[in-house]
Amino acid sequence: MSLCRSTCWTCSAACGVLVTVQDGKAVKIEGDPEHPRTKGTLCAKGLASLQLQYHPDRLLYPMRRVGARGQGQWQRITWPEAIQILAGRLAAVRQQWGPEAVAVVAGGSRPVLNYSRRFANALGTPNHGAASHLCSRPSGSVSRSIVGAGLEYDVTRSRCIVCMGSNWLHTQWAQHLYAVEFMAARKNGALAITVDPRLSMTGARSDIWLQVRPGSDAALLLAWINVIIEEGLYDRDFVANWTTGFPELAAHSQQFTPEWAEQVTWIRADRIRETARLYATTKPACITVGVALEETIGTTGALQALTVLAAITGSVDVDGGNTIESGVLPASQLSKVMGSDLMPRSAPVKGLQSFPLIPDARPGFAIWESIVTGQPYQVKAVLVHGGNPVLTNENARNLVFKALEQVDFLAVADLFPTPTSDLADLVLPAATWLEKDDLNYRGNVVSASPKLVEPQGEARNDVDMFIDILKAMGLTYGANSQREFMDWLLAPLGKTYEDVLAAGYLVQPQVRKKYEKGLLRADGKPGFDTPSGKVELLCSRFAKLGLDPLPQYHEPAESPYSTPELLKQFPLVLTDGGRKPMYHHSQHRQVPWLRQLSPEPELEINRQTAADLGIADGDWVWIEGVRGRCRQRAKLTNCISPRVVHAEFGWWYPETTAPAEALHGAWVSNINMLTDQQPNDKGCGSTPVRALLCKVYKCSEEDLR
């Protein structure tokens, strides 16, 4: 029996774990007390990893479709056969239509996201599709334009924590990292303000809950800017010495009065004033950003407002504020990991639609639109790698499904059969984190997750699969094995994978106020890494790109104010995608320990609204919008506005006995049947998935049969 240190990848938080291995089998997975952030704790998902690892439904062998697409008839094949089919199809498409007719689509942000990006670059295609338009890339890109760097949060040392756009304590991708730090800060007396349409656990554990109308967060932030400037609560020294554009911002923000914001956000003006003062005067303060802010058509403006707030209160690059973190790996190496060495950005191949602030990445929907419309050209072959777009992408039925149904060739690599793999021509079994060597190299901690057990069936390491496909096509991944690749990845640190394994955790110590010390700019001068060397409240990069240089508010495309005529038919504001602590996106519904904790999707609806509609707690209800409907169980609550409902996201039914073409219940509770890939935020391409209109009504008995 041995106790092995590793890094959990059951979600993408990369928490430290200790795995007990007995006779070649993992028998226990627990938190590692030596992990610098999680300190021995571990979330429900990580603790249930054994049931995922040894689940009877795991994909075990490569399989080829034999019947019609989506009919669930498969033939087991060998890995060499699978590689041959894949390499043959991709090579044929490349030759006939050009490399850009191949798309690689990825799921959540584990390290493999970068590895598949590298694979796409090695194939010569710019069409790597992911959720970059609505998950973390927008906030990084916006703050990079204004401050010259991505902003993180030093929650631990903060005296005032503002949680925007997420249920911070349950946020699925870093739950225990965040929860440990938030609760520790609270015990030390930090003030917490949570902005959320519903009372989440984070709101409940905060001093103040601001019940914002879905999609209107930016208006609150703009009104805070208004109050802070109007009342002179900004950091005069920082503004005078380290920013440009303050007079323009001050003039611009006059229009965003708390009284204006009250009409927009449904938060009382006096509450907006009170919280603006608290945020500006309780130092140090940090604002945390969740994806709800990145999933509107006004994403750029919202994040601009947030970045500007952090700057004018002097909260940038300070302990307890919105920090600029130095990663362990240099940024240039991270870009190489994604394949910049294989295909420079100036490569002549024209990519599908992208947006000015995230020019290097394609939103998933650009690939689906290309397949369905043939414009500007048609993607012919797709490899979906660790993703489930049928559940997780916008406009699931009318766009994603249509595209997957008609694409010439679809291969899917995953741990389990999914509604997406149900539509594939070729299914490839992927290895879990317990079955392969991997690295966590993001942020300020580097750690290893070594191969501890043999793969189930013929499940394989993703990178080795990429290497084999490329070799068969006469191309290269730049390494001959995952091990070799990881050593190359770590080379700038003068370390090897074995060194990281031996060290446990490599932690990058952080220096604050780097702007005073000349640590942010390539020229070594004090200041920020922007054209002016200052925080650009009036953003020159935005002006150059044709975007608003000052933060603006954009009303959601579907709302009581922008589409009042639609409100007659669809009288409720629909928000969705709030996280639950036992699931990661569309994953883990087949893990018994986790599923029992949340067996069915719930629609949160106000008690009064439900009473008016004749809906009782636990009733199955239809949630219907302009583009379609799905059903979830009504959960009656007082913790949401009578004008708003909240639906869960990512739901399918792995256990279903329905015929194969029902795609494991993909069309039962899938809220992305109601969302749309348009219109988009001008800067980031973000889609309006968090604020829509809907109606809710009880399912009939016939519906449920």
Next chain:
Amino acid sequence: MTPRISDEPSLCIGCLACLVACMQQKNLAPGGSLIKVQVVEKPDPPYDLLCNITYCRHCPNPPCLAACPSLAIEQALDGRVTFLLESCTACGACVEACPYDAIRVSPESGKASICDLCWTSGEPRPACLRHCPSGALSLLGVPQ
């Protein structure tokens, strides 16, 4: 003082990690954790989410012990409830008697599962408590 878990519900974040930690440690069926967290809404404004955490209290006069017809439950000198696996007939009397819903009978093993603070597994602190991110759980009656 009898060793036992204690909880501070205002610190609980309802993440349910303790439940899964317990199920893994004790190899329990889904839903069978010996610790339970129920998140309930405060019915009147200002609204709040309250966590009810239930687990074995190692009661001074354990009702489970009194109810067990096969002498499988005993009390150690320090007051802890202890369990003799071999004597258990899985009759379920202890499950009925426990006011904290903290005992399960596993249909697979044909035995009861009772909280022993994970001591029989050689762990210094119980799995539920070790994985709690918020400090909602603590251990009483044990020198730290």
